[in-house]
Amino acid sequence: MLIKGTINLFKGLFVVFKHLFKRPVTLEYPEKRRVLNDVFRGKPSVNGCVGCGICQKVCPTGAISFSKDENGKVIEYKFDLKKCIICGNCSFYCPKGAIKMTREYELATDNVNNLTLKYKGGNND
Ligand code: SF4
Ligand code: SF4
Numbered sequence: 001m002l003i004k005g006t007i008n009l010f011k012g013l014f015v016v017f018k019h020l021f022k023r024p025v026t027l028e029y030p031e032k033r034r035v036l037n038d039v040f041r042g043k044p045s046v047n048g049c050v051g052c053g054i055c056q057k058v059c060p061t062g063a064i065s066f067s068k069d070e071n072g073k074v075i076e077y078k079f080d081l082k083k084c085i086i087c088g089n090c091s092f093y094c095p096k097g098a099i100k101m102t103r104e105y106e107l108a109t110d111n112v113n114n115l116t117l118k119y120k121g122g123n124n125d
Pocket of ligand 2: 044058059060061062063064079083084085086087088089090091
């Protein structure tokens with residue numbers, strides 16, 4: 001029992017020592033940040049929406065909603081970041097190229113209202 005325990009202890013220590021001389025895979029965030037690669041997806045944004053509704057159909061989590069006026073013009077477009085899984089489907093399938101996956105990923109907040117992204121008229125300006 002004692003011998004087995006000692007062997008296991010040294011096995012564990014061996015694993016620790018093996019990693020002592022390797023480069024760490026983590027960074028001292030937020031002081032240091034990793035360079036994002038070209039296909040990185042952050043929170044979505046919309047600009048130039050015509051209200052066709054395709055993004056809503058392809059969104060797997062129901063994170064998109066928008067309202068239109070009587071002429072079919074988009075009044076307000078919303079992403080619910082509580083539901084959004086940043087999959088990029090909406091951006092990929094939008095026929096107008098209106099949705100962009102930004103490079104913003106620091107989305108933590110203590111105010112739940114900040115998790116609903118609202119765009120007046122389907123535009124981000
Ligand atoms: S964002 Fe694109 S897919 Fe979604 S309703 Fe607007 S135009 Fe259609
Ligand atoms: S990124 Fe994915 S989950 Fe988020 S709104 Fe677009 S389709 Fe929905």
